Amino acid sequence: MRASSFRRLHPKPDDEPDPTPQIPNPNLPALIRKKGTGVRPWLLIDSTGQAQVVEAGKHSIMRKTGLPARDLRILDPLLSSPSTILGREKAIVINLEHIKAIITAQAVWLLNSRDPLVTPFVEELQRRLLRLHHATKAKEAGANGNDTSWTNSYVLEEPRSAEASPINLSGGFPQAQEADEEGEAHGKQGIENRDGLKVLPFEFIALEACIEAACSCLESEARTLEQEAHLALDKLTSKISTLNLERVRQIKSRLVAITGRVQKVRDELEHLLDDDEDMAEMFLTDKMVQQFDNSLVSSSNGKDMDDSHGTHTSTTHSVINKQLDVEELEMLLEAYFVQIDGTLNKLSTLREYVEDTEDYINIMLDDKQNNLLQMGVMLTTATLVMTASIVATGMLSININIELFNIGTMRDWLRIVGGSAAAILTLYMIAIAWAKHKRLLE
Incomplete structure (x- = not known):
C-alpha cells in the first residue's frame, strides 16, 4: 500500500506533527499577479x-x-x-x-x-x-x-x-x-x-472630443489611402506588372477594412440619432440636477427616502427622460454623422475607381490575348502552307528514275522552286482573307 493511501486511511492525531516538510509554492507570486489581472x-x-x-x-x-x-x-x-x-x-x-x-x-x-x-x-x-x-x-x-x-x-x-x-x-x-x-x-x-x-455640459464636451478624434482618425486614414491608391492605380494603368498588381491588391484589402470600420461608426451614430431615449440617457448632468431637486422636494415634504428608494428612482428616471430636450445633442451628433458619411462616400468613390481600373486592366489583358490569338492563327496558317511545300519537295526528292530528273536543267529547277513559293504565298493570302471574312482576324 502506498504511503499516501495509508495516511488517508489512518489519519494522524492532531498532536502528532506532520513529518512532510512544507515546501513553499514558487508560483505563488505569479498566482497572486494572475488573480489581480483585472x-x-x-x-x-x-x-x-x-x-x-x-x-x-x-x-x-x-x-x-x-x-x-x-x-x-x-x-x-x-x-x-x-x-x-x-x-x-x-x-x-x-x-x-x-x-x-x-x-x-x-x-x-x-x-x-x-x-x-x-x-x-x-x-x-x-x-x-x-x-x-x-x-x-x-x-x-x-x-x-x-x-x-x-x-x-x-x-x-x-x-x-x-x-x-x-x-x-x-x-x-x-x-x-x-x-x-x-x-x-x-x-x-x-x-x-x-x-x-x-x-455645454461636461459630458457633451468629452463626448464630442471622442467622436471627433475617431472621425478625424478615419478621415485621415481614408485620405492617405486615397492618395496611395491613385498613385498605384496610375502606375498599374501605365504598366501592368506583378509588382503593381500586388500593390493594388494590398490597397484594395486596406480599402475593404477601413470601409467596414467607417460603416460601423456611421451605423452607431445613425442608431443614436434615430432613438431619442438613447440620447436622453446621455444627459448625465441634467439627470443629476433633476434627481437632486427631486430629492430636495421629497425631503421637504417629509417622505421616507429609504422605504421608497426603488420606486422613486424608477419614477424619477422616466420623468427625466421625458423632460430632456435632445435637440442640442442631436445637432452635435448630426455634424459628425455628416462628416463620417462624407468619409464613407469618399471610400465608396475610391472603391468604384478601383473597380473601374480593374475593368480597364481586364479589357487591356483581353485585347492582348486577342492579339496573341490572331498571331497564333497567322502562324498556324503559315505553317500549314509551308507544310504543303515541304511535302511537295519531299516527293520530288524520292530516289526514283523519272524523265524529269534526266532532262531538267538549273533553269527548270528555279522555275519549280519559284512556282512553289508563289503557290505557297497565294494559299497563305487566300487563308488570311478567309479568316478575316469569318471575322477570326481583324
Whole structure:
C-alpha cells in the first residue's frame, strides 16, 4: 500500500506533527499577479483638465461609474467589440476605434492612454476642458457676483453649485458636500437663470472630443489611402506588372477594412440619432440636477427616502427622460454623422475607381490575348502552307528514275522552286482573307 493511501486511511492525531516538510509554492507570486489581472491603469481626467493615472479593477470601476460588467466588457482590449456608444444612468461608454473611455458627469476614464494614437486626443480633451473650466468660472463670476462657493460642475446652460452635488460620479475627484439652506437657494437660482451664455455640459464636451478624434482618425486614414491608391492605380494603368498588381491588391484589402470600420461608426451614430431615449440617457448632468431637486422636494415634504428608494428612482428616471430636450445633442451628433458619411462616400468613390481600373486592366489583358490569338492563327496558317511545300519537295526528292530528273536543267529547277513559293504565298493570302471574312482576324 502506498504511503499516501495509508495516511488517508489512518489519519494522524492532531498532536502528532506532520513529518512532510512544507515546501513553499514558487508560483505563488505569479498566482497572486494572475488573480489581480483585472487591475488596469486608467487615465482619469477631471472637469478642470487635470489628469492622473489610477490603478483600478473592474469592480472598482463598476462602483464609481455605476456600469454593469457587460458594459465594461465592451472596453476590454482583449475582446473584439464593434464601435459602440452607450448611454447609461450615470455614465457614457464609448468604444470608437482607439478611443475606449467612460464619461461621467465630472470625469473621463480613459483605458488605453499609453497608445500613441491616444496622446493627441488626451491633449485636445484637456485643452477643451480647461477652456470650459475658464468659461464656466467667468460665467459664474458674472452671474453670481464672484461667488467663490461655486465650483466646476456643469449643466447644459448654467453652471451648478458643487455644494449641491448629491453624488460623486467620478469616484476620483470628490465634490459632494452637505449644503445649507442658503447655499441650496443660490444653487437653484443659478440653475433657473438660463438667460446668459449657453455652456455645454461636461459630458457633451468629452463626448464630442471622442467622436471627433475617431472621425478625424478615419478621415485621415481614408485620405492617405486615397492618395496611395491613385498613385498605384496610375502606375498599374501605365504598366501592368506583378509588382503593381500586388500593390493594388494590398490597397484594395486596406480599402475593404477601413470601409467596414467607417460603416460601423456611421451605423452607431445613425442608431443614436434615430432613438431619442438613447440620447436622453446621455444627459448625465441634467439627470443629476433633476434627481437632486427631486430629492430636495421629497425631503421637504417629509417622505421616507429609504422605504421608497426603488420606486422613486424608477419614477424619477422616466420623468427625466421625458423632460430632456435632445435637440442640442442631436445637432452635435448630426455634424459628425455628416462628416463620417462624407468619409464613407469618399471610400465608396475610391472603391468604384478601383473597380473601374480593374475593368480597364481586364479589357487591356483581353485585347492582348486577342492579339496573341490572331498571331497564333497567322502562324498556324503559315505553317500549314509551308507544310504543303515541304511535302511537295519531299516527293520530288524520292530516289526514283523519272524523265524529269534526266532532262531538267538549273533553269527548270528555279522555275519549280519559284512556282512553289508563289503557290505557297497565294494559299497563305487566300487563308488570311478567309479568316478575316469569318471575322477570326481583324
